[in-house]
Amino acid sequence: MTSAITTTWPRLTSRQEFDFLTDLVMEHSAGDHTFLSLRDVHGGTTRFANNQIIQNVHQRRGTLAITVAFGRRHGTATTSDFTAGAVRDTLTQAEAIARVSPEDPEYLPPVETQSYLLLPTFRPETSAAGPARRLDYAREAIGQCKMENLNAAGTVASSVAVAALAADTGLSAYEERTEGRFSLTVQAGEATGWSAAAHRSIDHLHVQERTLAAINKAKRGADDPQELPPGRYTVILEPAAVAGLLSWMIWMLDAKSFYKGTSPFSGKLGMRILDRRLSLLNQPDHADLLGHGFTSEGLPVIGSNWIEAGVLTQLLHDRYTAQDHHIDPLTTLESPCLSGERPLGTRVDDLVRTTQRGILVTNFWYIRPVNPSDLTLTGMTRDGTFLIENGEIVSAVRNFRFHESPLRVFNHVDAYTTPAEAVTSETGKALVPALRLHDFNFSSVTHF
Amino acid sequence: MSGPLWDEMAELALNRARAAGVEYADIRLLDTTTHTINGEDRRIASIRDTSDRGFGIRVLHRGAWGFAASSILSFEEVPRVADLAVEIAKGSASLAIDKVHLAPEPVHRDRIVTACRLDPFAVPLEEQTSLLLNTMDLIQRHAGVVRSHASLWAQRDHKLFVSTEGSHLEFSLLAMQGDCSATAVHDGRFASRSFNTPHLRIGYELIREADFTREGARIAAQAVEKVRAPAVEAGRYDLVLDPEHLSLTMHESCGHPSELDRALGYEANYAGTSFLTPDKRGVYRYGSSHVNLVADNTEPDTLAATGYDDDGVSCQQWDIVREGIFVGYCTNREVAPRINEERSRGSNRADSWGSVPMVRIANIGLEPGPSTVDELLADVKRGIYIEGHGSYSIDQQRYNFQFGGDAFWLVENGRRTRMLRDVIYHGITPEFWGRCDGVADRTHRRRYGFITCGKGQPGQAGWMTHAASHARFRRVDVITGQVKG
Numbered sequence: 001m002t003s004a005i006t007t008t009w010p011r012l013t014s015r016q017e018f019d020f021l022t023d024l025v026m027e028h029s030a031g032d033h034t035f036l037s038l039r040d041v042h043g044g045t046t047r048f049a050n051n052q053i054i055q056n057v058h059q060r061r062g063t064l065a066i067t068v069a070f071g072r073r074h075g076t077a078t079t080s081d082f083t084a085g086a087v088r089d090t091l092t093q094a095e096a097i098a099r100v101s102p103e104d105p106e107y108l109p110p111v112e113t114q115s116y117l118l119l120p121t122f123r124p125e126t127s128a129a130g131p132a133r134r135l136d137y138a139r140e141a142i143g144q145c146k147m148e149n150l151n152a153a154g155t156v157a158s159s160v161a162v163a164a165l166a167a168d169t170g171l172s173a174y175e176e177r178t179e180g181r182f183s184l185t186v187q188a189g190e191a192t193g194w195s196a197a198a199h200r201s202i203d204h205l206h207v208q209e210r211t212l213a214a215i216n217k218a219k220r221g222a223d224d225p226q227e228l229p230p231g232r233y234t235v236i237l238e239p240a241a242v243a244g245l246l247s248w249m250i251w252m253l254d255a256k257s258f259y260k261g262t263s264p265f266s267g268k269l270g271m272r273i274l275d276r277r278l279s280l281l282n283q284p285d286h287a288d289l290l291g292h293g294f295t296s297e298g299l300p301v302i303g304s305n306w307i308e309a310g311v312l313t314q315l316l317h318d319r320y321t322a323q324d325h326h327i328d329p330l331t332t333l334e335s336p337c338l339s340g341e342r343p344l345g346t347r348v349d350d351l352v353r354t355t356q357r358g359i360l361v362t363n364f365w366y367i368r369p370v371n372p373s374d375l376t377l378t379g380m381t382r383d384g385t386f387l388i389e390n391g392e393i394v395s396a397v398r399n400f401r402f403h404e405s406p407l408r409v410f411n412h413v414d415a416y417t418t419p420a421e422a423v424t425s426e427t428g429k430a431l432v433p434a435l436r437l438h439d440f441n442f443s444s445v446t447h448f
Numbered sequence: 449m450s451g452p453l454w455d456e457m458a459e460l461a462l463n464r465a466r467a468a469g470v471e472y473a474d475i476r477l478l479d480t481t482t483h484t485i486n487g488e489d490r491r492i493a494s495i496r497d498t499s500d501r502g503f504g505i506r507v508l509h510r511g512a513w514g515f516a517a518s519s520i521l522s523f524e525e526v527p528r529v530a531d532l533a534v535e536i537a538k539g540s541a542s543l544a545i546d547k548v549h550l551a552p553e554p555v556h557r558d559r560i561v562t563a564c565r566l567d568p569f570a571v572p573l574e575e576q577t578s579l580l581l582n583t584m585d586l587i588q589r590h591a592g593v594v595r596s597h598a599s600l601w602a603q604r605d606h607k608l609f610v611s612t613e614g615s616h617l618e619f620s621l622l623a624m625q626g627d628c629s630a631t632a633v634h635d636g637r638f639a640s641r642s643f644n645t646p647h648l649r650i651g652y653e654l655i656r657e658a659d660f661t662r663e664g665a666r667i668a669a670q671a672v673e674k675v676r677a678p679a680v681e682a683g684r685y686d687l688v689l690d691p692e693h694l695s696l697t698m699h700e701s702c703g704h705p706s707e708l709d710r711a712l713g714y715e716a717n718y719a720g721t722s723f724l725t726p727d728k729r730g731v732y733r734y735g736s737s738h739v740n741l742v743a744d745n746t747e748p749d750t751l752a753a754t755g756y757d758d759d760g761v762s763c764q765q766w767d768i769v770r771e772g773i774f775v776g777y778c779t780n781r782e783v784a785p786r787i788n789e790e791r792s793r794g795s796n797r798a799d800s801w802g803s804v805p806m807v808r809i810a811n812i813g814l815e816p817g818p819s820t821v822d823e824l825l826a827d828v829k830r831g832i833y834i835e836g837h838g839s840y841s842i843d844q845q846r847y848n849f850q851f852g853g854d855a856f857w858l859v860e861n862g863r864r865t866r867m868l869r870d871v872i873y874h875g876i877t878p879e880f881w882g883r884c885d886g887v888a889d890r891t892h893r894r895r896y897g898f899i900t901c902g903k904g905q906p907g908q909a910g911w912m913t914h915a916a917s918h919a920r921f922r923r924v925d926v927i928t929g930q931v932k933g
Contacts, residue, residue, distance in 0.1 A: 044536075045905060045906050046539075046540075047717075047905055048543070049713050049714045049715075049716055049717065050545070050546070050712070050713050050714075051545060052543050052544050052545040052546065053512060053513075053539075053540040053543045053544065054513075054714050055513060055515070055804055055806070055904075055905075056512075056513060056514055056515065056536045056537070056539060056540045057515040057516070057517070057536070057803075057804050057906075058515070058516045058517075058532060058536060059504075059516070059517045059518070059802045060517070060518045060519060060520065061502065061517075061518075061519045061802050062519050062520075063500075063519075065496075074495075075495050075496075075497075076494065076495065076496040076497070077496070077497045077498070077499070078496065078497070078498045078499065078500075079499045079501075080499065080500050080501050080502060080519040081499070081501055081519070081521070086499075090499070093497055094497075097495045097497060097573065100572075100573045100574055100577075101492060101495050101573065101577060102491075102492050102577050102581060104491050104492060104493065105491055106491060106493070131532075131535070131536050131539055132539065135539045135540075135542070135543070138543065139542075139543060142543065151713070151716075153713060153714075153715075153716035153717040154717045155717060155718075155905045157905075157906070183717055183718075183905075184717065185716050185717040187713070187716060192716070194717075260489075260594050260595055260633075261594060261633045261638060262594065262595055262631050262633065262638045266636075267636075365720075365843065365844055366841040366842060366843070366844075367841070368839050368840060368841045369839060370839045370850075370852060370872060370929040370930075371839075371870060371929040371930045372638070373636075373637040373638055373639075373930075374637075374930055374931070376929060376930050376931050378839065378841045378850050378872075379841055380841070380842075380843040380844070380848065382843075382844060399843060399848075401841075401843075401848055401850060401874065403850075403872075403927070403931060404931055405931050408931055425718050425905075441931055443850075443874070443927065444848060444850075444874055444925075445848070446843045446845075446847050446848035446876070447723070447845070447847045447848070447876065448845060448847070
């Protein structure tokens, strides 16, 4: 059933409007260099808990940032007001900052004209989706849970955005991006099951299928969970859990820290850091990832290899650090795909069936670094943690805290699946396999 | 834009909502200006002034919420957004089970202004950048230090809140903070040490009165000492925690579980629920009799002391834990009636005009005890003294936590002896607070603010201040922050 809400939002800032703002700024700028960055986002989230809507919001937010440089002195001012007077005031403020700011030895002028991949970042069905479509999906998830006498909490979100850049160097970039998101936690007493999706197309969220997956997890965990002692276990990490650990590896790939000796990867470029069967790529053109054509500075986003056969081959180089080391800058790894040679199967069940004893982890929660020198992380298991014996899930177990480094345990790989979509609350979206790892360190256990 | 134009827009929005037949509506118009300077490795990496204006309209229709917001402040946009908020609320009502009934609140008409001696937006930029450059230079002149960071941050909010009940509240709020850090390397590892002024609602006097030269030199020396220090040996230790460290421990293990919306399941899909369920209120032993945790949104200069919250409820003081027993929640007008409370505690906040307000942690602080810090340490045979924030993680019901810190000293026979590194302690919240056997007196009390407390979908950043004196905890499990093998 489609609800009656038909209200639409004003259209996004068009290419012509952005060009008008650019001309206005360039005409009046006194700077040696001037750079504009515009974001215009229209979107909303329908949030539910206890099988009813608890929050239902929609927002239109535009932001224009202007950076002006005099030599190596630079300053930035931003505004949410796109009227000509406000834009000129913002330019004046950026100039005022730049005039008195100290010289920045690492300042580089804006990049020049670039060529970008033309990616299908805009999907009309998502752009057209508004509160009504979100409500329909929420109704679908709640309805399925109510039929099972379970409790649903989750969100449906959709947005359409413009990202645009321009500079006096000739740089010009404009891209429309859509995104749909769905996440659901199903509660069965203290047990929870969870599932999530994100896609450029709201038609690809597979709400019914993901709701069933979360329901099945919750029902499976509803029996009294066993409390197992902390220790080292064979684990099967589902893709969301793998993505949680992988994200921290990616966030720590900063080249400047590497060269200063303050990175867990210092001394490891060109060395094997993971199991030799695993490789990590950036795939901005992958249809199921959320890649886009250019970075916030206007550099093209390109497909690239980061880890090949377990060997670290690339770091995140900002433009200055890249120039300092005479290499091309690579500043983003936003569409990661981790994959392995000769996967055991395509589904988590393929790993479960071949596991004699181990712990199945649906997801991790509140992952934080403990020791950045060796990338030791901590976090909790969440939304479905189970004991496997002789190839079958035999019971739910109470949630564990882990104390582990992906740089250590991603070398303890027994088996893995083909890559699958992974979306978590604290990370973006990645394609990663489910992994079976031995000797994974759980340091304590909680009360549920 | 503000003043009469904002009042006209507010009236337009609320009349539009009233005409649509809503039970309640409010509008918040905000003009937020943020000033940020970031320094890194002896250079000013960025200076950014941000102006963020917009409005958000919240309506309650047939017991269900709708909210819409826009950064276009115009007389054409306001009614369109009001209509949309009503339409969204109608959709919400189609899936409502427990209708929202707001706890009553008197009508307020008031103006709140942050007192400040020195407006940070009027301080010459050159003075601010010089301070940061000099601090970073001083830090990096220290042998063994390879990286430095220093930053200043200030924010001013002009806000107008108007509701269909007749409340009309104007705000001119200010907040300020500064910090610096040093990172040292030794033997293939690295460690950082930081100095942070609290986030407070005062002016640039906060920065002038903080001695960045002295603090920069101190943290540089301690970063080197820390990276060269021996790793802690796992075991049970008595811990003496400083106020800055405790601010995070309280925030995670007391603040979040005392949010009533979490306890009622609203955050089940993201931030989580709470082990402090309503049936435990008034009877559950949360900690030892030394533990008195008080929410105080009236204390001057603190982040949540804004006069009124985003429900238009006046700020209050109340107990969360009294002599170890859990007694109170942070609430808003929506959830307070669900536990039969007659009035909201006034803890409903949004992080911008574009966000809908929700229950946020109040200024929760640990009440001082009778001891001096020396007296707390004197009774420790084998323990660890911890300062500042480090690693932190806690489960989604807020039972199982694990914390690090910024600096650690071994305590032997009542005296701090030498630094340690890689100290991590973990426990279960009520068991941990049950091990508290002493709190230092009011002379040791310090306040620390948070401006990045994450909660909600879409995520919002909450602001609050946590104050404490030093406290001692007996026989806590400590592990080393690295994994062998």
